[in-house]
Amino acid sequence: xxSVPSKAPVPSGAPQAARAGxxxxxxxxxxxxxxxPLLRLERIRPAGNLFAKAEWYNPGQSAKDRAAWRIVxxxxxxxxxxxxxxxxxxxxxxxxIAYAMIGAARGIPVCLCMPGSVTPSRIKILRAYGxxxxxxxxxxxxxxxILRARELAAADPERYFYADQYxxxxxxxxxxxxxxxxxxxxxxxxxxxxVATLGTSGTFMGTTRFLKQKDPAVRCxxxxxxxxxxxLEGMKHMESSIVPSIYDAHLADGRAKVRTEAAYRRxxxxxxxEGLLVGISSGAALxxxxxxxxxxxxxxxxxxxxxxxxxxxxxxxxDDTLNK
Amino acid sequence: xxxxxxxxxxLQRFVDQQKQVEVQEGTVKEVFAKLIGRHAGLKEQLFDEQxxxxxxxxxxxxDEDIRHRKNLDxxxxxxxxxxxxxxxxxx
Numbered sequence: 001x002x003s004v005p006s007k008a009p010v011p012s013g014a015p016q017a018a019r020a021g022x023x024x025x026x027x028x029x030x031x032x033x034x035x036x037p038l039l040r041l042e043r044i045r046p047a048g049n050l051f052a053k054a055e056w057y058n059p060g061q062s063a064k065d066r067a068a069w070r071i072v073x074x075x076x077x078x079x080x081x082x083x084x085x086x087x088x089x090x091x092x093x094x095x096x097i098a099y100a101m102i103g104a105a106r107g108i109p110v111c112l113c114m115p116g117s118v119t120p121s122r123i124k125i126l127r128a129y130g131x132x133x134x135x136x137x138x139x140x141x142x143x144x145x146i147l148r149a150r151e152l153a154a155a156d157p158e159r160y161f162y163a164d165q166y167x168x169x170x171x172x173x174x175x176x177x178x179x180x181x182x183x184x185x186x187x188x189x190x191x192x193x194x195v196a197t198l199g200t201s202g203t204f205m206g207t208t209r210f211l212k213q214k215d216p217a218v219r220c221x222x223x224x225x226x227x228x229x230x231x232l233e234g235m236k237h238m239e240s241s242i243v244p245s246i247y248d249a250h251l252a253d254g255r256a257k258v259r260t261e262a263a264y265r266r267x268x269x270x271x272x273x274e275g276l277l278v279g280i281s282s283g284a285a286l287x288x289x290x291x292x293x294x295x296x297x298x299x300x301x302x303x304x305x306x307x308x309x310x311x312x313x314x315x316x317x318x319d320d321t322l323n324k
Numbered sequence: 325x326x327x328x329x330x331x332x333x334x335l336q337r338f339v340d341q342q343k344q345v346e347v348q349e350g351t352v353k354e355v356f357a358k359l360i361g362r363h364a365g366l367k368e369q370l371f372d373e374q375x376x377x378x379x380x381x382x383x384x385x386x387d388e389d390i391r392h393r394k395n396l397d398x399x400x401x402x403x404x405x406x407x408x409x410x411x412x413x414x415x
Contacts, residue, residue, distance in 0.1 A: 117409055139407070139409065141334065227369065228333075231378065231379065240334060315380070320379050
């Protein structure tokens, strides 16, 4: 196995004042984004060909740090953020946490639209970082939040920079520039199958484009909920949703659907057999990636576990599981 | 008099694209039995193989989660409104 990449100091771009004659000491929050470990799931897949990126090793504890940081960086560079301008977006959670965290660290006000059904603990995390929240009708899923963010942005373009993670090219490019190269390096170019769940689709689009550029034979499989009505937080059923404009339905070599309960069972399995307490979309990713690893026992299969499970411990399925 | 069940957009295709459906009063269980009797496609969406409400499905009676009352045995009276609140999705 290649060694786990370290989050080594990245001196470039540090303020001049922090330099004590040479490279600056220490690291900033955004230096810690990316370079997550690649875990080998040995108990669930003893053949040793199934791997997952542990994205909760990012400082905001999810894969969304990567996209949010590139979105903010590009907006700052283009002069769209700064001078008190507020970053505005629709998010069901992890992107919001990433924006709120990065915004706090860089002095950028953040306003987030999200369905009123998000968990109270999620709301507390966002408020703790100082973000302003606009809660929308839960019955409209995340589409209600997207429509509200568009309204706010249109009504006051001077006040807001509408980040629009669903259309922002930086979303998928973040994964093209980081997640993809990391997987390629960590598998020493041996990755043959890549499996990822779709939310905004940024992780899948960017990573897939990079891997296929390195080797067009890498098979890339996208994972969606099996129905419009589902409990796979962070995931999108494309047929019945506002389709993100960064999503290209022709990129995937295969498309798998996961029923919510199957993902829940995999989340419990990961906690109890691998000691990995992960979020629900990780369970969905495993359900498909394990099947691929079993079908191709001698080939390297890589998936992405987008976040850890702490935010989901109050979900009903954990009560149902633990009270059985 | 009847009970109004508000149907979230993700489930409207199972009830002929209606936004709400009126059902006779009873317990929540009876209300849903009648609803599914008329719109069979809803069953798999709302209930698991053991006939329990799927764990990500939240049913609110006049804005209160029925899990905090008597769950499926909660009595629904004429004029009450039931909301089916789906999980959130997508980034």
